[in-house]
Amino acid sequence: MDWSQALFQLIDVSSFSSLWYWIMLAVVWSSVSHWVLGVPYDLIARAKRHGGQAETDLVDLVRINVNRMLGIAQSAGLILIAFVSFALTSLAILGFWYGVELAQAVFLLALPLSVVGAVSLSTSRLIRATEPLGEALYAVLNRHRLWTQIIGMIAIFVTAMYGMYQNLDAVRSL
Secondary structure (H helix, E strand, O other), X not given: OOXXXXXXXXXXXXXXXOHHHHHHHHHHHHHHHHXXXXXXXXXXXXXXXXXXXXXXXXXXXXXXXXXXXXXXXXXXXXXXXXXXHHHHHHHHHHHHHOOOHHHHXXXXXXXXXXXXXXXXXXXXXXXXXXXXXXXHHHHHHHHHHHHHHHHHHHHHHHHHHHHHHHHHXXXXXX
């Protein structure tokens, strides 16, 4: 067995039967739920527990990330929406019309991530409009994290069900 054959067996392009896809899916959703509007969750917990400098750092980091996100949405929002829509539509057509399994796998990851992006933008607008501090800021950030985790759980469930269906269908057709 040569090295290229071993490499292609290790990195399998049939995504739903690849261990690497499922590891990547878990890492992506774990990271997305840990970083709340670009702020690590441990900083939120530390600020809520100890206050003081940790709370000041949290408020500053939230302000910076909210301004960054809203600035990007203001300057390139329409272009980003067009690009994301084109990419998701292309993946959906390639994956579900033409049967490209890699496109299906990427679509099942990218669609919920785009929903999380929209929720993040909405939360950023809420924070900019109300400028919450203290417990009110913690509540907004925790609510955003909860919605991100709910979207992630639904996405993982749907992806797992569809992946099992694909794997069972591939075994049945052998």
